[in-house]
Amino acid sequence: MKNITISVTEGDAQRFRVAAAKAGQSVSRYLAEAGARRIEAEDASARRHSRQREALERILAGPEWDVTSDGRMPTSEERNARN
Structure with a gap:
């Protein structure tokens, strides 16, 4: 120990x-033990946030969806139409 x-x-x-x-x-x-527990809790929180950030980046990096119709966004009626 130091x-x-x-x-x-x-x-x-x-x-x-x-x-x-x-x-x-x-x-x-x-x-020493209190400090070690605090550091471990902060590291665990950082790992959890890192996993969440990576998951969000994977979702956002996925294929783009073409939601336009003839170059324009659909109206709310078109978007919510039940086929």
Whole structure:
């Protein structure tokens, strides 16, 4: 493990000590695991958004549909006609 130094308010430091004690961990271990969970959650969110973006790009890159009739868009009556 690599040691780092962070600056926090006295109030936050106290809250970290209490939370770490409740979890039965050192403050260092508690903050390291909390940070790792946060990063993993952000990575999972980015992967989810990436998959959604790729799916949308595949849809938009699909074949174009010719919806014109003689170079003009159909009217609402033509578009909604039941054949």
